[in-house]
Amino acid sequence: MTHEIAVIPGDGIGQEVTPAATDVLEALDIDFEFVEADAGDAVKEATGEALPEETYELAASADATLFGAAGETAADVILPLRDAVGSFVNIRPAKAYPGIDAVRPETDLVFLRENTEGVYAGHEDRLTEDVSTLTRVVTESASRELAEFACDYVDTDEHDGFTIVHKANVMRETDGLFRDTVAEVADEYGVETDEVLMDAFATHVCLDPEQFDVVVCPNLAGDVLSDLAAGLVGGLGLLPSANVGTERALFEPVHGTAPDIAGEGVANPAAAIISAAMLVEYLGYDEEAAAINEAVEATLEEGPRTADLGGDASTEDVTAAVIDRL
Ligand code: NAI
Numbered sequence: 154m155t156h157e158i159a160v161i162p163g164d165g166i167g168q169e170v171t172p173a174a175t176d177v178l179e180a181l182d183i184d185f186e187f188v189e190a191d192a193g194d195a196v197k198e199a200t201g202e203a204l205p206e207e208t209y210e211l212a213a214s215a216d217a218t219l220f221g222a223a224g225e226t227a228a229d230v231i232l233p234l235r236d237a238v239g240s241f242v243n244i245r246p247a248k249a250y251p252g253i254d255a256v257r258p259e260t261d262l263v264f265l266r267e268n269t270e271g272v273y274a275g276h277e278d279r280l281t282e283d284v285s286t287l288t289r290v291v292t293e294s295a296s297r298e299l300a301e302f303a304c305d306y307v308d309t310d311e312h313d314g315f316t317i318v319h320k321a322n323v324m325r326e327t328d329g330l331f332r333d334t335v336a337e338v339a340d341e342y343g344v345e346t347d348e349v350l351m352d353a354f355a356t357h358v359c360l361d362p363e364q365f366d367v368v369v370c371p372n373l374a375g376d377v378l379s380d381l382a383a384g385l386v387g388g389l390g391l392l393p394s395a396n397v398g399t400e401r402a403l404f405e406p407v408h409g410t411a412p413d414i415a416g417e418g419v420a421n422p423a424a425a426i427i428s429a430a431m432l433v434e435y436l437g438y439d440e441e442a443a444a445i446n447e448a449v450e451a452t453l454e455e456g457p458r459t460a461d462l463g464g465d466a467s468t469e470d471v472t473a474a475v476i477d478r479l
């Protein structure tokens with residue numbers, strides 16, 4: 154069986170770390186057909202469009218998509234691309250790797266972030282020169298879809314339930330609906346949950362990240378708190394993510410285009426390669442995914458390392474070392 158993978162490197166170091174990820178995928182004994190497409194600042198400058206129609210269509214039809222990063226046009230690219238794959242959940246693992254100088258080396262968390270609504274639903278208005286407003290949208294159906302995914306996600310020996318993060322004490326209607334729906338679905342599935350208010354979570358995760366495992370949250374809270382967790386584990390160069398829908402999914406490193414180092418061939422490819430491992434797991438190849446993760450972990454621990462981790466290796470050196478260890 155051949156898997157068609159849309160490959161969208163985008164701008165900046167997206168052009169460097171995305172080929173690193175496809176090189177690793179090519180080293181596996183899985184049949185991939187990579188179809189490359191443009192998105193981001195460069196294609197906008199050339200054509201006037203940050204996300205050309207053919208790129209959207211490709212992501213909407215491929216089995217899975219691997220995305221790098223886009224620069225100033227990031228929101229114009231990634232929000233429609235998440236829509237193209239029908240993504241309702243953003244999976245963001247934040248795990249400290251051995252040998253990395255992390256603020257909290259014991260951190261090993263996964264955020265399951267609602268990916269379609271909340272304050273990012275796009276209903277913002279400027280009423281007068283003095284007043285602007287934002288409408289926050291929470292639906293029972295999106296909360297339920299996320300909760301069902303979360304219940305399936307924790308249905309392994311590795312996890313005992315999940316934590317619901319919200320602010321229902323203040324946003325009684327919106328986060329009230331979110332909290333009640335997620336808790337109700339968990340009840341139906343027989344999954345254990347606990348609850349933490351999102352501001353308190355920010356403190357607790359810094360002081361004692363080990364008390365959390367899988368964290369289910371609304372859109373904005375998930376965005377901010379997962380970046381906070383990124384700070385606990387040693388920075389953006391290591392964090393992968395997946396945007397999962399019912400029929401397809403898009404995988405991307407959490408980091409952006411890193412304009413300060415773009416073009417030098419020194420970007421850390423780990424986040425993009427771990428994102429590729431999530432893609433492989435999504436397609437059902439658990440052993441191959443585990444092999445990639447082990448090879449990346451061994452490389453992070455033993456080297457070679459890129460400059461962000463205190464080394465002097467190039468993106469290509471690190472990628473070759475990962476492939477050697479597969
Ligand atoms: P950034 O993630 O691009 O860079 C932040 C810092 O982390 C920089 O010092 C950079 O060199 C470093 N860094 C990031 N990834 C790295 C890697 N793989 N290896 C080594 N060092 C790495 O975030 P920033 O500077 O806030 O944004 C730069 C551009 O990227 C902006 O135009 C922004 O809009 C875009 N962006 C795009 C995203 C996306 O496409 N999903 C996400 C975040 C930002």
Ligand code: MG
Pocket residue numbers: 376377380
């Ligand atoms: Mg963010």
